[in-house]
Amino acid sequence: KDKSSKAIRSKFMNYFINDYNHNFVRSSPVVPLHDSSVPFVNAGMNQFKGIFLGTQTALHKKVANSQKCVRVGGKHNDLSVIGLDGYHHTFFEMLGNWSFGECVKKEGIELVWNLLIQKYNIPKDMLYVTYFGGDASLGLDPDIECKDIWRSLGVPPERIIAFGAKDNFWEMGTTGPCGTCTEVHVDRLGYNNRSSFINKGLQDLTELWNIVFIEYNRKEDGTIEPLPQSHIDTGMGFERLTAILQGKMSNYDTDLFSDIFKGIEKICKGVPKYRGQFGENDWDHLDTNYRILADHARMITVSLADGVIPDQNQKLRRIMRKAFLVSETCFKTEGLLRELSNYVVESLGHVYPELEKNITQVHDIISYEEDIHKLLRKNSLNEWQHLINEDPRLANLDIVESPGLTNAYKEIKSLPDNVIPPKVAFKLYDTYGIDEEMLIKLSEALGMKLVRQDFKQELTMAKLKSRGKVIFNQNIIINQLMKENIPQTNDQYKYQYTKEEDAYKF
Ligand code: ATP
Ligand code: MG
Ligand code: MG
Ligand code: MG
Secondary structure (H helix, E strand, O other), rough: OOOOOOHHHHHHHHHHHHHOOOOOOOOOOOOOOOOOOOOOOHHHHHHHHHHOOOOOOOOEEEEEEEEEOEEOOOOEEEEEHHOOOOOOOOEEEEEEEEEOOOOHOOOOHHHHHHHHHHHOOOOHEEEEEEEOOOOOOOOOOOOOHHHHHHHOOOOHHHHHHEHHHHHHHHOOOOOEEEEEEEEEEEEEEHHHHHOHHHHOOOOOOEEEEEEEEEEEEEOOOOOOOEEEEEEEEEOOOHHHHHHHHOOOOOOOHHHHHHHHHHHHHHHHHOOOOOOOHHHHOOOOOHOOOOHHHHHHHHHHHHHOOOOOOOHHOOOOOOHHHHHHHHHHOOOOOOHHHHHHHHHHHHHHHOOHHHHHHHHHHHHHHHHHHHHHHHHHHHOOOEEHHHHHHHOHHHHOOOOOOOHHHHHHHHHHHOOOEEEEHHHHHHHHHHHOOOOHHHHHHHHHHHHOOHHHHHHHHHHHHEEEEEEEEHHHHHHHHHHHHHHOOOOOOOOOHHHHHHOOOHHHOO
């Protein structure tokens, strides 16, 4: 049997599209169009937000797709664990299916369960399910209907576990569509009864699939209101599914990543091979660096191909600089990231043709950014060492990630009192690339006061101002991608519906 990631993805599509009459919808770009509530597209449902809110009519009632997702900011931010665990990535593919305007829970759950059990042949004793256990502050009762459905499918009671809003009330961002959810978790070891370890961050017992019953909208004032209609929205991590079906304990041991690791080994002659170790067993951090680089190479290639521009997206720039730094310090190879982008295209280009189409743009921006980074590093390292000698309070700051720190330091030192005004904070962020986290560390080390709220406001203002420009640039690229004219109006979701011929790619 074909256990390649490619075959696994196809099986998902075939199941929903051919067996259950869903319509295929292309992945949207990772850029949230006309939506400032999220920094990147973070789930399959993002492109359907308008349908959920009732401002958009669904072309088809049932759809399925594989969506490019990025989780590096806002409500869903996994950046801090990248490389440290084997199942969170900055970029990942989310396999999903939807039922618009109709939330028949039994049908939604059955579709998911049967695919896992009958088509993918995952043993039942590897699986656990969770359901919404109620939340007083939301005014919502436990979802007993959901629990009973799982019982009716033969899941033993000790494997059906209630969780609160933190895990089982899904929200896209701080505002927007949301609802209670039910999840399938997989014990990769298949032990008996480890239900008390669910949602505890265990590497071998992870969440796989989330079925959300979209019924509410979270408003600016923090309250939730019922939506005009309710919907089913599901999302499954493709890399996690692949790891389970290929019998691997980490997503990085699947063909989705091992081909990129082979690329690193080939390009960087003499570098030790990837060993697959975590934590203390990865004593020299070599494997962690492999994972960070492979993860970031995927995220960067996809983002650049979708028209995200590091000049206008500090998160992307920071991730690129981290990748350059790892290439330089651990793998001792210039131009590595650029080369790796070809491996990413090799791995994902057949699913997302825009990667191949825009590869020149990807190469050009990577090279341009690498040149800047090299210059900044050379200058700042010397200067910074100098400063640490003068001001020992700086000794413990992690400077390598932020070449603009020297200038930021000087700017702060020149302030008349011990407060960093929001305008200055924004300049440090915008001009010197000091992100919020670093800014906080730096101000603390120097005993300066930083009013985070004001800084955030300044950031939002700046984002609003540059939005027109960003959308213009991105639309050019998306126009190319879709060979369609995107109206500058709010008709935002139209372009994402595929033409028939795209569906064969699966
Ligand atoms: P987790 O609790 O493991 O962080 P989540 O609850 O944040 O996952 P959801 O928002 O429910 O994830 O997204 C649906 C599915 O997407 C998850 O069940 C998981 O399989 C996958 N997923 C979520 N975040 C990531 C990530 N950073 N990398 C890879 N897959 C992910
Ligand atoms: Mg998460
Ligand atoms: Mg979760
Ligand atoms: Mg979840």
